[in-house]
Amino acid sequence: MTDTEGSGAAIQRPEIRKAAIQKPRKQLESDILLVGQPNVGKSVLFSRLTGVRTIASNYPGTTVSYVLGRMRSGGHNLTVVDAPGTYSLEPLDEAARVTVDLIDDAKRIINVVDSTHLERHLPMTLELIAQEKPMVVALNMSDEARHKGISIDVPRLAADLGVPVVPIAARSGEGVKRLTDICLSLAPNHKLHLDESGHPGHHPHIQHVPTGSRVNSSARHMHLDRDRIWRRVGELVEEVQVLEHHHHSFAERLEEISIHPLWGSLFALVVITLSFSMIRLIGEFLITGAVGIVGQPWLQLPFGTELLFEKLLQPPLILLSRLLGPGSFLHRMLIGTLVEGRIDFMQSFGILTSGIFIPLGVVLPYLLSFYFVLSLLEDSGYLPRLAVFLDNFMHGIGLHGYAIIPTLLGLGCNVPGIMATRILESRRQRFVTATLISVAVPCAALQAMIVGLVGSRGIGPVLIVYGSLFVVWILISLVLRFTAREFQPELLVEIPPYRLPTPRALATKMRLRISGFLREALPIILGAIIIVNLLYQLDLFSRVARVAEPLITRLWGMPPEAVVPLLVGVLRKDVALGMFAPLDLTGKQLIIGSVVLAMFFPCIATFVVLFRELGLKDGLKSMGIMLLAVILSGGALNLIL
Amino acid sequence: MEKLLTELILGQEGIIVSVRGGRGLQSRLRNLGLVEGQRIRKLSALAWGGPVVVEVKRTQVAIGRGMAARIAVRCG
Numbered sequence: 001m002t003d004t005e006g007s008g009a010a011i012q013r014p015e016i017r018k019a020a021i022q023k024p025r026k027q028l029e030s031d032i033l034l035v036g037q038p039n040v041g042k043s044v045l046f047s048r049l050t051g052v053r054t055i056a057s058n059y060p061g062t063t064v065s066y067v068l069g070r071m072r073s074g075g076h077n078l079t080v081v082d083a084p085g086t087y088s089l090e091p092l093d094e095a096a097r098v099t100v101d102l103i104d105d106a107k108r109i110i111n112v113v114d115s116t117h118l119e120r121h122l123p124m125t126l127e128l129i130a131q132e133k134p135m136v137v138a139l140n141m142s143d144e145a146r147h148k149g150i151s152i153d154v155p156r157l158a159a160d161l162g163v164p165v166v167p168i169a170a171r172s173g174e175g176v177k178r179l180t181d182i183c184l185s186l187a188p189n190h191k192l193h194l195d196e197s198g199h200p201g202h203h204p205h206i207q208h209v210p211t212g213s214r215v216n217s218s219a220r221h222m223h224l225d226r227d228r229i230w231r232r233v234g235e236l237v238e239e240v241q242v243l244e245h246h247h248h249s250f251a252e253r254l255e256e257i258s259i260h261p262l263w264g265s266l267f268a269l270v271v272i273t274l275s276f277s278m279i280r281l282i283g284e285f286l287i288t289g290a291v292g293i294v295g296q297p298w299l300q301l302p303f304g305t306e307l308l309f310e311k312l313l314q315p316p317l318i319l320l321s322r323l324l325g326p327g328s329f330l331h332r333m334l335i336g337t338l339v340e341g342r343i344d345f346m347q348s349f350g351i352l353t354s355g356i357f358i359p360l361g362v363v364l365p366y367l368l369s370f371y372f373v374l375s376l377l378e379d380s381g382y383l384p385r386l387a388v389f390l391d392n393f394m395h396g397i398g399l400h401g402y403a404i405i406p407t408l409l410g411l412g413c414n415v416p417g418i419m420a421t422r423i424l425e426s427r428r429q430r431f432v433t434a435t436l437i438s439v440a441v442p443c444a445a446l447q448a449m450i451v452g453l454v455g456s457r458g459i460g461p462v463l464i465v466y467g468s469l470f471v472v473w474i475l476i477s478l479v480l481r482f483t484a485r486e487f488q489p490e491l492l493v494e495i496p497p498y499r500l501p502t503p504r505a506l507a508t509k510m511r512l513r514i515s516g517f518l519r520e521a522l523p524i525i526l527g528a529i530i531i532v533n534l535l536y537q538l539d540l541f542s543r544v545a546r547v548a549e550p551l552i553t554r555l556w557g558m559p560p561e562a563v564v565p566l567l568v569g570v571l572r573k574d575v576a577l578g579m580f581a582p583l584d585l586t587g588k589q590l591i592i593g594s595v596v597l598a599m600f601f602p603c604i605a606t607f608v609v610l611f612r613e614l615g616l617k618d619g620l621k622s623m624g625i626m627l628l629a630v631i632l633s634g635g636a637l638n639l640i641l
Numbered sequence: 642m643e644k645l646l647t648e649l650i651l652g653q654e655g656i657i658v659s660v661r662g663g664r665g666l667q668s669r670l671r672n673l674g675l676v677e678g679q680r681i682r683k684l685s686a687l688a689w690g691g692p693v694v695v696e697v698k699r700t701q702v703a704i705g706r707g708m709a710a711r712i713a714v715r716c717g
Contacts, residue, residue, distance in 0.1 A: 087672030092665065120674050120698050226668075230676060259685045259694045259701060261651075388703040392691035401692070490705025491692050494673055 028068070029105045030081040032183060035128060036112035037121055038085030038095075039496050041140045043067070044505070045112060045170040046082040049180065053508050057378035058496050059405070060085060066102060073184055081106070089127045090226070103128070107188035109135040110179065115145035115152060115167065116497075118241055122233040123226070125161065134186035135163050138179050142167035144499075149244030157240040171502055251498045258385050259495070268389045271382060279369050283448065286365030305361040309345055317343055317352060333533050339582070346452070347581040354578055355529040358449070359522055363574050366448030367517055368510070370412050375509045379501035383408070384493055391491045397474055398481025400424060401491045403433045410437035412444050412513070414606040418613055425489045431614060432480050435622040438602040438610050439629055440473035445521070445574040450594055453577060457587050464641075468595045472633050476625065520605065521572065528571040532564070532579070556596060556634040558589055569597050571604055588641045592634055599630040646693060646704070646712040649683040655716030656680050662711050674698045675712065 032049070034042045038060030047054055050069030067082040083102050084095040091097045103109065111128050113121040118139075125137055139145075139152065158165040164182050168175035258267045284290055289303035317335060324331040326338055335343060336350030345357035377383055383405055391401025403424060410417025417437045421430040442450065454461045535541055544567070545552075545560040552558045552566075561583055569576035580593050601623075602610060611619035643658060657679045660667055674697045675681070684701065685694040693709040695702055704712075 088668070090668055092668055092672075117698060117700055120700065226671065227676075230671070255701065256684060261685055261687055264685065384703070388692050388694065389687065391703075391705070392687055392689055490707050491703055492669060492673070492705060492708060493703050495694070495701035495703055 028066075028081065028102065029079065029107070030068075030102065031078040031107050031188065032071070032080045033102055033106035033109050034080070034082045034112055035099060035103065035109055035124075036083075036085060036140075037087050037114070037124060039494070040085070040112045040114045040121070041170045042082050042085065042112045045110075045138065045140065045168070045176065046080065047508070048170055048173055048176050050080050053512055054082070055509055055512060056505060057383075057509075058381040058499050059378065059384045060494055060496070066098060071180075073180065078184075086124075088124050088226075089131075103131055103133065106133060108183055108186050109133050110183055111135055111137045112140050112170075113137055115139040115142045116148055116150055118150075118152065119233055119237045122236060123229045126229050126232065129161060129163060134188065136179065136183045136186065137161065137163055137165045138170075138175075139165060139167040140170050143169040143172065143174065148249075149246040151242045151244070153240040153242075157236070160236055160239065171505070255495075255498055258382070259388065264385070264389060268386055271377075271386070275373050275377060279366075279373050280451070282369035282372065283366040283451070286369065287362060287452075305357075305365055306345075309357055309361050313345075313352075313356070314343060320352075329537065332537065333530065336533070337582070344581075346578060349529060349532065349579070349582075351526060351529055354575075355526050358574055358578050359445075359517075359525045362452050363445040363448045363521075364514070364517070366451070367412070367444050367514060370444040370447075371510050371513045372506075374408065374412055375506050376501055377408075378509075379499065379505055381496040381498045384495045387493070388491065388495070395488060397477040398488070399433060399477055400429055400489060402493065403429065406433055407437060407441060410441040410443070411447070413517075414438055414441065414443050414602060415609050417441065418606065418609050421613065429489070431618050431622070432477060434610060434613060435480075435625055436473055436476060438606055438622065439476060439599050439626045440469050442469060442598045443573065443603075445517075445572070446577060446598060449574045449577040450598075453581060454590055454594055457590060461587055461591050464591050465594045465598075468591075468633065468637060469598055472595075472599065472629060476629055480625075524604070525572050525575055528568055528575045531571070532568055532575075535564075551631070555631065555638065556592055557638040558593055558596075559583060559585070562589075562593055565593070566597060566600055569603065570601050570607075573597060573603050588638075591641065592637045595637060596630055596634045599626065599633065601626065642717045643713055643715050646681075646683065646695070646709040646714050647686070647706060649714060649716065651683060651685065653716055654680060654682045655714035657712060658715045659713045660711060661713070662708075666708065666711070670708070670712075673702050674700065675702070675704075681714065 034046055036042050039058065041056070043054050043056035046052065046067060046069060047056070050071045052067070052069035054067055066084060069080045069082070071078045071080050081102060083099045086093070086096040086099045089096060089100055089103075091100060109128060109131075111125050113125060128135060137158075139154070142152075145152065152167070154165050154167055164186075166175055166179045166182055168179050170176065257263045281291070285301075285304070287304050288306055289301040290297035290299070291301065292298035321331065321335045321338070321343065324335065326335075332350070334350045334352050336348030336353050338344075339347050343353055345353050345361065348354055384402075387401040387404050389401075390404050394401050394403055403421075405423065406417045406420035408417075409420050414437055418434045421433045421437075424430050424433060450465055451462060454465055541561070541564050545563045548563040549560045552563055553560055556562075562580070562585075565576040565579035565583075568579060576597055577594060580590060580597075585593060601607070610622060614622060644655070649655060657675060657677050659677060660670055660675065662670075670676070675695075679697060682696045683693065684696055686692075686706075687694075690706045692703045692705050695704065
């Protein structure tokens, strides 16, 4: 990763890894390049053009690095690139530098602009025009502009700018066809105009007066000094935009309330409580069919994965079990061990029993529920507001308010969480946030198992597990804060308007995230179960257990066999936690085991991403912090409880 | 009357007269529309030195307290 400081720098989520490439040193030619400021809907337009499904959310910085896709038009295969959002071409941050490089090699540019905030977006449009590339301006969110009583004289704006302007609404697809047609009718060009220094467009202040034929009077005779750009934009907007007075909409009222010092805090509290309750409620319902509070549901419906597995999978498996004969090698691999003579989907640990039930019966429902709620939060535009409210608290423990976004993503899966730390400015902030995620933020899969297994002992133990991890999270950040004092960058962020999440965007995001889990996690889960059974068969565990005994038994008060789940945790934490089930642990042991397992070495996927993002040295440092933290907190819990 | 952005009361409007800071900070603020001569309205200031939220060009922008103290505003 780069060491560069970047403000609204964007994230490349792992879900779209396949369609995307890390910024290579070599150039990337694009037939169409989408350029615009953060959160103007470039990713939405990109999906419309290419059919490549990408994650689009309602906060600045959803895409860093860039995304590549293809589009067919008139028998040609065209390369479309979605550049990271940047406020200007002045290379202040990584996103701007990436964009400047991408522009060099673009044949045509679509400049995506927010129609509702023309004056904020046109400065960059003028900068882009000065690059002398074939370009069309897409006035996105034109539907929202109409709604807000903003009308724009499009022909006049086009005449003033000297480039075609097309109003679109990328979310509904309105105008996108026309935009593509106009864009493709532009003659492709990849020779760039060079300034005196010989570097196309790299100069932070372009002093050169462009003389290209496509650039008309207003842009041509203007030195691109930024104060002049702003003045020019003021005049332009004055000419082409009419604002109708309109009454405050409900969303706008909500925007003001949710940022108010007092009402906003209450609002944040309600949103957080509601979100977590919803995740629990939906998840619980999908698994058990119970509606309501844990243990005392208001309503019990004949629904849920537990019932499904019992009715559909249990009968044939009982037959298979008799056929193979308990105790045989195949029985151990496929069915696992019988618990009191019966198949137990949670405890048997065969490929066909726990191997299927843990990922599909427990984790999947919880993931569905978690990502549904998270997507709602992302798309509504609430997350940046939450970051503002938590900024103070986060600064208190040495973090930046925006660090809450990667952390929340980490509660789903640590991998995208750690990748999202790229939106943070300093290298140190990224290190601390990523380390905290990998050590003290349990992913949704692990949480599903904690709720399922620890929850069977009551709600109290579950709260102790969550509480302990939260305390660990705070203590580590505090310790890190005092070990290295540094200037803490302050929050400076644009807060997007509230938008109603669209079912289409919601479905796309859920599908991407869930299929990512099925594709990547399912094979690891099955592999982990096979390996565990093989190792049991070979009796290798008892030897490891003897070596690890002092730590596990004396310090943490766990039985020596607990070493096995801890090791398996390196593959998958959800599977590993399931292995505590047959161990006959006391309540206290189960709590300590869950906390230690959550912290002890990240799972393999997280491990890889952590080292890739932090580099070898910081990755090792992070591991050191993790080991120290897990040894101490396991010991502390053993003393306290 | 000239005040710092941090000193405005909630809901108060004003025009930015100066931004004290290096070129990097000036550019970052300008990108969000916070330039001299711009009319802004203070919407919120979170307790205990938390960020200040302003409305500028019909957009909400959250600014850390330290940065906000570098922005002088003419009001009233």
